[in-house]
Amino acid sequence: MVFRLASAALGTVARPVTSGRLRPVLRWLGVAGLAWTVAGVLSPHVAAHELGCDAVDDGEIRYVDQTRHDDALAHAVTTWHALGRVDILPNGWWTVADLVWTDVNRTDVTWDGLFYCRIFGTATAYLNDAFLEGDSQHNKRAVTTHELGHGLGLGHSYKPQIMYRCATCGGFTTPQAHDREDYFKLWP
Numbered sequence: 001m002v003f004r005l006a007s008a009a010l011g012t013v014a015r016p017v018t019s020g021r022l023r024p025v026l027r028w029l030g031v032a033g034l035a036w037t038v039a040g041v042l043s044p045h046v047a048a049h050e051l052g053c054d055a056v057d058d059g060e061i062r063y064v065d066q067t068r069h070d071d072a073l074a075h076a077v078t079t080w081h082a083l084g085r086v087d088i089l090p091n092g093w094w095t096v097a098d099l100v101w102t103d104v105n106r107t108d109v110t111w112d113g114l115f116y117c118r119i120f121g122t123a124t125a126y127l128n129d130a131f132l133e134g135d136s137q138h139n140k141r142a143v144t145t146h147e148l149g150h151g152l153g154l155g156h157s158y159k160p161q162i163m164y165r166c167a168t169c170g171g172f173t174t175p176q177a178h179d180r181e182d183y184f185k186l187w188p
Contacts, residue, residue: 049182050153050154050155050182051150051153051155052153052155053119053153055099055151056086056151056153057096060086060087060089061088061152062092063088063097064090065090066101066102067101067103069103069144071137071140072140072145073101073144075141075145075173079173080148080175080183083180083183086187099123099124100123101124102125104127104128105130106128112132113143113144127143127144142162142173143168145162146162146167152186160172161176161177161178
């Protein structure tokens with residue numbers, strides 16, 4: 001996992017550099033690192049639908065609820081927690097948060113939910129009120145369940161799974177057969 005994360009970090013380091021002799025080297029390292037990661041050279045244990053990063057720490061996710069979408073969050077937590085293997089629990093004063101749920105209101109983007117994994121520190125799951133505010137309870141649950149799937153390390157899958165790139169397109173609010181298969185491969 002360290003190599004996979006390092007290659008991702010190299011890719012982000014290469015972007016801000018705009019001039020100088022180091023730019024081509026950093027660009028090559030970033031592209032090569034990404035290519036090696038995709039090819040499985042640096043991280044051979046990553047399956048097709050794994051994100052390569054997760055919010056799981058010692059078999060659990062401790063989360064902070066800073067979202068107004070409490071019903072959707074409770075549904076997502078209950079749904080994934082029921083599969084076992086990873087405990088998903090609210091953060092307490094004696095624990096360190098692994099994932100923070102927060103709302104944003106951004107009309108300049110096209111996503112209704114976004115999981116941001118950090119190499120070090122707490123991951124963040126954003127729920128975008130610009131799209132979710134007038135949306136159905138069903139769609140809010142689908143988006144939140146999808147984002148928590150990313151928190152568990154699952155990448156995008158194919159239709160009709162909750163981890164399909166468009167969470168509201170499949171008509172589901174719970175992990176489907178292939179989602180569960182990927183989950184159990186990742187968390188045996």
